[in-house]
Amino acid sequence: xxxxxxxxxxxxxxxxxxxxxxxxxxxxxxxxxxxxxxxxxxxxxxxxxxxxxxxxxxxxxxxxxxxxxxxxxxxxxxxxxxxxxxxxxxxxxxxxxxxxxxxxxxxxxxxxxxxxxxxxxxxxxxxxxxxxxxxxxxxxxxxxxxxxxxxxxxxxxxxxxxxxxxxxxxxxxxxxxxxxxxxxxxxxxxxxxxxxxxxxxxxxxxxxxxxxxxxxxxxxxxxxxxxxxxxxxxxxxxxxxxxxxxxxxxxxxxxxxxxxxxxxxxxxxxxxxxxxxxxxxxxxxxxxxxxxxxxxxxxxxxxxxxxxxxxx
Amino acid sequence: xxxxxxxxxxxxxxxxxxxxxxxxxxxxxxxxxxxxxxxxxxxxxxxxxxxxxxxxxxxxxxxxxxxxxxxxxxxxxxxxxxxxxxxxxxxxxxxxxxxxxxxxxxxxxxxxxxxxxxxxxxxxxxxxxxxxxxxxxxxxxxxxxxxxxxxxxxxxxxxxxxxxxxxxxxxxxxxxxxxxxxxxxxxxxxxxxxxxxxxxxxxxxxxxxxxxxxxxxxxxxxxxxxxxxxxxxxxxxxxxxxxxxxxxxxxxxxxxxxxxxxxxxxxxxxxxxxxxxxxxxxxxxxxxxxxxxxxxxxxxxxxxxxxxxxxxxxxx
Numbered sequence: 175x176x177x178x179x180x181x182x183x184x185x186x187x188x189x190x191x192x193x194x195x196x197x198x199x200x201x202x203x204x205x206x207x208x209x210x211x212x213x214x215x216x217x218x219x220x221x222x223x224x225x226x227x228x229x230x231x232x233x234x235x236x237x238x239x240x241x242x243x244x245x246x247x248x249x250x251x252x253x254x255x256x257x258x259x260x261x262x263x264x265x266x267x268x269x270x271x272x273x274x275x276x277x278x279x280x281x282x283x284x285x286x287x288x289x290x291x292x293x294x295x296x297x298x299x300x301x302x303x304x305x306x307x308x309x310x311x312x313x314x315x316x317x318x319x320x321x322x323x324x325x326x327x328x329x330x331x332x333x334x335x336x337x338x339x340x341x342x343x344x345x346x347x348x349x350x351x352x353x354x355x356x357x358x359x360x361x362x363x364x365x366x367x368x369x370x371x372x373x374x375x376x377x378x379x380x381x382x383x384x385x386x387x388x389x390x391x392x393x394x395x396x397x398x399x400x401x402x403x404x405x406x407x408x409x410x411x412x413x414x415x416x417x418x419x420x421x422x423x424x425x426x427x428x429x430x431x432x433x434x435x436x437x438x439x440x441x442x443x444x445x446x447x448x449x450x451x452x453x454x455x456x457x458x459x460x461x462x463x464x465x466x467x468x469x470x471x472x473x474x475x476x477x478x479x480x481x482x483x484x485x486x
Numbered sequence: 487x488x489x490x491x492x493x494x495x496x497x498x499x500x501x502x503x504x505x506x507x508x509x510x511x512x513x514x515x516x517x518x519x520x521x522x523x524x525x526x527x528x529x530x531x532x533x534x535x536x537x538x539x540x541x542x543x544x545x546x547x548x549x550x551x552x553x554x555x556x557x558x559x560x561x562x563x564x565x566x567x568x569x570x571x572x573x574x575x576x577x578x579x580x581x582x583x584x585x586x587x588x589x590x591x592x593x594x595x596x597x598x599x600x601x602x603x604x605x606x607x608x609x610x611x612x613x614x615x616x617x618x619x620x621x622x623x624x625x626x627x628x629x630x631x632x633x634x635x636x637x638x639x640x641x642x643x644x645x646x647x648x649x650x651x652x653x654x655x656x657x658x659x660x661x662x663x664x665x666x667x668x669x670x671x672x673x674x675x676x677x678x679x680x681x682x683x684x685x686x687x688x689x690x691x692x693x694x695x696x697x698x699x700x701x702x703x704x705x706x707x708x709x710x711x712x713x714x715x716x717x718x719x720x721x722x723x724x725x726x727x728x729x730x731x732x733x734x735x736x737x738x739x740x741x742x743x744x745x746x747x748x749x750x751x752x753x754x755x756x757x758x759x760x761x762x763x764x765x766x767x768x769x770x771x772x773x774x775x776x777x778x779x780x781x782x783x784x785x786x787x788x789x790x791x792x793x794x795x796x797x798x799x800x801x802x
Contacts (some may be wrong), residue, residue, distance in 0.1 A: 222601040229598065230615035236674060237619070239641055240630040245512045255644035297527040306521035311515040318522060325533050327787045331735045331756060332780050335763040336543065337535035337770045342550070359528040389517040418623040420738045421756075425764055439625035440742055442631065450633065457629035462620040468618055471712040475621065476613060 243266055244455035249468035251450035268455035278459055280431050281438035287418040288353040295358045296412050298484050304367030305393050309325055326361045331421055356415055363408050366482050370404040407478035410471055435460040539775045548770040563774035572750055576758040584733035586669045591729050595680030603688045617678030628742035631671040661751035664744045672739055680725045687721030720797055727790040734783055755779045
């Protein structure tokens with residue numbers, strides 16, 4: 175296995191092949207010459223590249239098409255696909271119109287306020303609950319845990335009618351709170367935090383305990399500072415989820431001034447009529463903050479999403 | 487305790503005796519509940535209570551325009567839904583959508599991940615292409631794709647005209663095509679999630695296995711068939727079941743792209759729920775439909791538990 179360390183990790187089969195003559199398999203497989211094998215490995219890699227690139231380009235076309243359309247004038251965009259493709263008099267007119275119009279700023283504001291407050295509350299309250307479940311022994315712990323497992327099985331979308339009725343009953347419709355409060359109890363956040371805390375060494379906390387520190391002090395001064403990676407991951411994943419949520423703000427907000435980006439975009443198609451370029455530009459402006467977030471936090475977002483199993 | 491001691495055989499501090507431990511443990515209940523309380527209050531108010539409210543109101547003629555639960559309806563709301571052709575039509579659309587999205591979303595994500603893992607370079611580019619759409623708002627996605635599908639002048643229809651079909655059926659305007667159009671959009675939008683789950687699963691497979699297989703003369707395809715696919719079994723279970731549940735909850739794309747139309751040809755259960763509750767103000771009937779959808783989702787979740795338990799038993 176020593177040769178493994180010096181070999182190119184991307185080509186494990188080359189290293190393996192060197193050992194081949196020394197290995198006698200019990201049931202010899204159909205033998206192929208080394209040259210044949212290397213060739214088949216290379217062919218496979220080339221085919222992999224080709225297939226991936228074809229699909230990746232296919233996957234980029236819709237976004238590129240929207241960007242191209244948004245940079246075309248409304249008049250040209252109304253003529254159809256070919257004129258959009260061939261017209262290279264790029265214009266930022268649509269972006270100018272939208273950014274000067276004002277609605278988009280209200281949407282950005284609403285999305286930013288609701289997302290940031292929800293993230294803060296979810297991360298603080300979720301990590302606190304997770305700390306208790308991970309570290310403290312108390313009667314009812316199993317019951318709390320069971321209640322959370324049950325909660326994870328009920329998708330929030332299914333509860334839109336009773337949540338609306340509740341917010342209506344307490345007079346919170348058409349406030350940011352109607353978007354924020356129902357999204358705070360994310361059971362997945364508690365589980366992800368608990369899993370992380372379970373993996374932290376307990377020695378510091380135990381000696382702090384013996385020195386008389388309260389659990390709150392331990393949570394604040396020892397556990398949270400060690401948890402920056404998971405806090406960052408959960409913050410980003412929660413932010414993306416709240417920013418993109420459509421169904422909740424769609425029904426609890428009807429005041430155009432309070433609309434979040436997704437609700438605002440949902441109204442665009444009808445209200446912009448034939449201004450096709452403006453419509454595409456509004457979609458891109460709505461997606462832009464998340465693209466920027468992705469560029470900055472690429473790894474964290476991918477790991478956070480994969481690690482928490484959060485899906486729309 | 488044994489497990490954690492085993493994990494850290496060189497624990498620096500001597501373990502406190504059972505007596506000392508119980509002394510330290512005493513008084514943990516109060517702080518524990520205080521730590522749980524803030525989250526717990528939100529949890530009860532916005533998860534537990536809505537579930538209870540949904541169950542109760544599904545047995546009442548609850549309305550948005552009247553206070554309280556309204557008059558008792560017994561199983562009336564359920565009977566109404568279960569005999570309503572539109573309910574079954576929406577349920578079928580939901581299940582049809584789930585089938586036609588889950589299969590490509592799992593198979594394509596698997597293939598993309600295997601290939602991306604194989605080439606190992608330009609990972610950022612494939613993440614950009616396949617993953618970024620997943621984190622964008624459904625409303626932005628719907629705008630882009632509705633435009634691509636727009637009748638005769640859109641990119642898709644122009645392409646088909648160029649390929650010799652002078653008058654292609656508008657995708658979102660044709661009853662048989664609308665849901666398929668929404669499904670294609672959904673595949674494009676959400677494949678990145680399954681893609682990164684599979685990439686993470688692939689990284690857990692030890693490379694030595696492939697090396698050993700290559701030594702024994704296994705071809706690339708044989709390696710994929712007898713190493714990669716079996717060892718990704720758990721990932722596949724996870725991906726498939728998360729995907730089924732995500733597809734059963736379909737609402738955004740249909741609401742934004744077709745509003746359930748043309749007619750009711752792409753209406754899905756959550757669309758019917760919100761129409762019943764918010765357009766017709768009939769919270770009771772909407773709740774009953776929600777409960778029926780929740781039952782379907784819980785059945786899928788139950789199946790997932792059974793499969794995972796079986797897989798764990800086999801692994802043990």
